[in-house]
Amino acid sequence: MNAIDIRGATKVFNPGKSNQVEALAEIDLAVEPGEFITLIGPSGCGKSTLLRLIASLISPSTGTVQVNAKPAEQARLDRDYGMAFQTAGLFDWRTVTKNIELPLELMGWSKGNRRRRAAEMLELVKLSDFSKHHPSELSGGMQQRVAIARALAFSPSLLLMDEPFGALDEMTREHMQDELLRIWKETGTTVVFVTHSIPEAVYLSTRVVVMSPRPGTIASTIGVGLGDRSAATRDDPAFFRKVTEVRTALRKVEE
Amino acid sequence: MPNTHAGADMGIGAETDDPLVREHRIKQQAAQELRRDAVVRIVRQTVTFVVFLGLLAGLYTGYKAFGQAIDDRQHDWAVVGSVLPRTDDLNMPPVGEIFGQFLETPGGQNQIYVKILFDEALFTLREAFAGFMVGLVIGMAIALALAQWRRIEQGLLPYVIASQTIPLIAIAPIIVIWGRKNFDVFPWEWQDWMSVSIIATYLTFFPVAVNGLRGLQSPRPENQELMDSYAANWVQTLWRLRLPASLPYLFAALKIAATASIVGAIVGEISSGVEGGLGRRILREAFNYTTGPDRLFASVLGAAVLGIFVFLVVTGVERLVVGRQDRGATA
Ligand SMILES: Nc1ncnc2c1ncn2[C@@H]1O[C@H](COP(=O)(O)OP(=O)(O)OP(=O)(O)O)[C@@H](O)[C@H]1O
Numbered sequence: 001m002n003a004i005d006i007r008g009a010t011k012v013f014n015p016g017k018s019n020q021v022e023a024l025a026e027i028d029l030a031v032e033p034g035e036f037i038t039l040i041g042p043s044g045c046g047k048s049t050l051l052r053l054i055a056s057l058i059s060p061s062t063g064t065v066q067v068n069a070k071p072a073e074q075a076r077l078d079r080d081y082g083m084a085f086q087t088a089g090l091f092d093w094r095t096v097t098k099n100i101e102l103p104l105e106l107m108g109w110s111k112g113n114r115r116r117r118a119a120e121m122l123e124l125v126k127l128s129d130f131s132k133h134h135p136s137e138l139s140g141g142m143q144q145r146v147a148i149a150r151a152l153a154f155s156p157s158l159l160l161m162d163e164p165f166g167a168l169d170e171m172t173r174e175h176m177q178d179e180l181l182r183i184w185k186e187t188g189t190t191v192v193f194v195t196h197s198i199p200e201a202v203y204l205s206t207r208v209v210v211m212s213p214r215p216g217t218i219a220s221t222i223g224v225g226l227g228d229r230s231a232a233t234r235d236d237p238a239f240f241r242k243v244t245e246v247r248t249a250l251r252k253v254e255e
Numbered sequence: 256m257p258n259t260h261a262g263a264d265m266g267i268g269a270e271t272d273d274p275l276v277r278e279h280r281i282k283q284q285a286a287q288e289l290r291r292d293a294v295v296r297i298v299r300q301t302v303t304f305v306v307f308l309g310l311l312a313g314l315y316t317g318y319k320a321f322g323q324a325i326d327d328r329q330h331d332w333a334v335v336g337s338v339l340p341r342t343d344d345l346n347m348p349p350v351g352e353i354f355g356q357f358l359e360t361p362g363g364q365n366q367i368y369v370k371i372l373f374d375e376a377l378f379t380l381r382e383a384f385a386g387f388m389v390g391l392v393i394g395m396a397i398a399l400a401l402a403q404w405r406r407i408e409q410g411l412l413p414y415v416i417a418s419q420t421i422p423l424i425a426i427a428p429i430i431v432i433w434g435r436k437n438f439d440v441f442p443w444e445w446q447d448w449m450s451v452s453i454i455a456t457y458l459t460f461f462p463v464a465v466n467g468l469r470g471l472q473s474p475r476p477e478n479q480e481l482m483d484s485y486a487a488n489w490v491q492t493l494w495r496l497r498l499p500a501s502l503p504y505l506f507a508a509l510k511i512a513a514t515a516s517i518v519g520a521i522v523g524e525i526s527s528g529v530e531g532g533l534g535r536r537i538l539r540e541a542f543n544y545t546t547g548p549d550r551l552f553a554s555v556l557g558a559a560v561l562g563i564f565v566f567l568v569v570t571g572v573e574r575l576v577v578g579r580q581d582r583g584a585t586a
């Protein structure tokens with residue numbers, strides 16, 4: 001059973017109107033459970049749109065999207081996935097803990113269980129000291145970590161992330177990448193991750209999906225296979241070869 | 256030494272290495288500073304207010320003294336006595352007498368004036384509060400409907416705005432008459448003061464509806480998408496996202512609405528003849544102006560105090576509910 005199965009999906013925004021946009025053309029993509037997939041491609045090629053299709057926040061114009069062998073809509077209703085957006089999107093009237101508890105509240109968890117899980121998640125993203133703070137009191141990177149903790153709080157089998165580290169400085173970014181890989185390994189979650197950074201894509205994923213400019217299609221997929229990552233990986237010649245491979249593929253689609 | 260804890264705290268000193276202890280101390284200090292800041296702020300605001308009142312009274316008294324000195328009855332000075340009021344005791348009773356009036360017992364009464372005003376202010380406050388609460392509910396209901404159905408927003412909003420152009424003085428007596436004759440559909444007996452409340456409702460619902468709508472629409476698209484990704488239903492999204500996000504907007508409206516509902520209640524009493532409140536009091540003192548001008552001034556001051564009071568109450572509730580200022584959904 002595939003974690004994600006997309007067949008012939010297209011997306012046209014505002015069809016028939018003067019502002020019609022053909023965002024995605026004929027996407028076919030299958031993702032196996034436990035994979036870490038990154039989507040990379042020129043700005044406006046439809047990466048966020050594809051992620052929203054998987055999340056069933058929008059529906060495809062044609063074609064089908066299946067998550068965990070059921071329609072994406074059903075997967076959303078079953079809360080099969082957690083999502084982290086490009087902006088952290090925390091609610092500032094809630095404390096850090098209460099933000100992480102939000103999905104658990106909606107799922108009817110008891111107060112004690114929510115507290116316990118939020119504490120665990122804060123431990124995971126190393127923010128235990130800030131449980132009672134409000135988001136506006138945190139740095140951008142810390143907010144992003146809270147958002148990731150919130151997305152992981154109910155142990156979804158699928159994690160959808162749209163440039164979650166885009167706003168972070170290089171050091172924090174690399175640290176967060178290692179954190180994310182650790183969490184991914186510990187939880188066995190399937191991840192679909194959108195990024196603009198080639199090294200980030202190569203460092204994180206088992207497979208890099210390169211998309212063409214609008215209307216977005218999948219130009220190529222590149223298996224990475226670098227094994228367990230560590231600080232040494234970033235200096236590994238094999239790592240650089242993969243970076244070059246992805247860059248070449250991106251150059252080709254931009255022509 | 257009352258307990259070992261205090262001793263331990265003292266023994267650790269400022270250069271402790273235990274980060275937990277250090278954090279605890281920093282937190283305590285911050286909390287202490289916060290409390291001190293709050294006290295300082297309240298004291299400063301109060302002092303500013305008193306100084307401001309003093310300045311106002313000084314200006315009033317100074318102008319009066321100036322007018323008396325140049326004898327504004329004799330000369331027709333360009334400003335004093337023509338554009339600005341004449342300064343004799345009938346037109347401008349001395350400040351001392353206005354305030355002195357509060358402690359006097361008017362003829363035919365057995366209570367001092369400030370007590371009478373207080374009771375009447377309570378009566379007006381009740382009218383205004385009842386109307387305010389109903390206006391809040393109606394305003395939010397309209398805001399919710401407008402936020403939910405775009406088409407209604409375009410259709411209904413012009414009427415909501417047009418409703419505010421009808422002169423209050425015209426509708427107040429009508430509502431009282433309707434109330435006496437027709438409002439027997441309610442399970443309770445309709446009282447005249449309830450008609451005045453309707454005026455307060457009328458003034459409250461509008462800012463609440465307009466600002467409430469803006470507040471309910473204030474969450475960013477990704478906040479809404481987050482709730483959708485959790486398959487949250489309409490009520491959950493309202494309760495956990497839209498309503499909390501709307502609170503800062505709502506309270507801005509409620510501050511306007513609270514004072515407006517007092518003004519509405521007073522105007523309503525005056526134009527409808529409802530007895531027992533500040534509006535009626537002000538009208539009566541206006542009739543008796545020649546024999547007691549200071550009482551009219553005193554009763555108007557009473558109305559001002561009531562307006563400030565309700566404003567402060569709303570501000571206090573805001574502090575309790577919203578906590579710190581400008582909390583919104585962050586990026
Ligand atoms: N709700 C919408 N309505 C109309 N057009 C849209 C909508 N969402 C996206 N688009 C259009 O679809 C195209 C793809 O957008 P999308 O956000 O998926 O790109 P992206 O690959 O995520 O870009 P970026 O890397 O800049 O985030 C763009 O041309 C965009 O203008």
Ligand SMILES: [Mg+2]
Nearest residue numbers: 047048049162
């Ligand atoms: Mg995007």
